[in-house]
Amino acid sequence: MSKPTLIVIAGPTASGKTATAIEVAKSLNTVIINADSRQFYKEMSIGTAVPTPKELQEVKHYFVQHISILDNYDVAAYEKDVMILLRKLFMKHDQVVLTGGSGLFIDAVCKGIDAMPDIDKAVRQKVEQLYRDGGLTALQQEVQRLDPEYWAIVDWKNPRRLQRALEVCYQTGKTFTSFRTSTSAKRDFDIVKYALLWDKQQLYNRINLRVEQMLSQGLVEEARRLYPYRRRNALNTVGYKELFEYFDGNINLMEAIEQIKLNTRHYAKRQMTWLRRDQEYNWINPSMGERITFPMVKPSAERQS
DSSP: OOOOEEEEEEOSTTSOHHHHHHHHHHHHTOOEEEOOGGGGBTTOOTTTTOOOHHHHHHSOEESSSOBOTTSOOOHHHHHHHHHHHHHHHTTTOSEEEEEOSOHHHHHHHHHOOOOOOOOOHHHHHHHHHHHHHHHHHHHHHHHHHHOHHHHTTSOTTOHHHHHHHHHHHHHHSSOHHHHHTSOOOOOSSEEEEEEEOOOHHHHHHHHHHHHHHHHHHTHHHHHHHHGGGTTSGGGOSTTTHHHHHHHTTSSOHHHHHHHHHHHHHHHHHHHHHHHHTOTTEEEEOGGGTOOOOOTTOOOOOOOOO
16 A cells, blocks of 8 residues: 655745645645644734634644643654654545644654754853853854854744754754754655745735734734733744834834834745755745646545544
């Protein structure tokens, strides 16, 4: 019997992944696993563009708003949870769709998690001291110097990501990237990858429109409710952190909105850089009318468990 297939649908933010994944899942009579780490949290809805109630009714989704911002949850836990779920789903479905914009989480499912070195207390303290003395700028400059390849794709406004990379660099004398890309776990299912490719200006227009839609849906009010938890890592996210700066009185609302649009464009650029490094992706251009088709798989009746 042929192996089941995991169909990956990736792409930058605002590229239409959710709608595409739903279309594909419906055509194949299957389900969707979310790989957008920002959509894991039940308290965050508008700013993370979670699927609408209607979309969630059309196709069964997993890992959408399943945890709290107060929970500790990382990519290793996600990989473990998804692999357990896939074993169950593949007893029922020939194909399962995995979609999202978090490349690290997609790679964890497809390739496995790299075994990172243990970090000495002294090394961790060294990195913490660097952050205390020089702030985010010091971390950014050091990562850019020691691991330019990781700098090209990392969220350079996320201090924890930068600190982790520096800890590995200092501990081993090697780049964080060299550990990230060293492992490729064997999977007992086939993997077919697609990524949505838009013209840059078209994508930027879609991003700006999405931000305006979020604002009209109540993004400012949602961020205000979450403001007391702003130090939680889950809220170190574009769309929220800019509004937190507005609430602090550091910028006005119009400046916050423009920063959200700008930072979202930067985020999309990093997502594209990450995806382009993986030669397994088949690129689909929705603006040219291209659609995902599957000559290698076909809709089928549910598997007999």
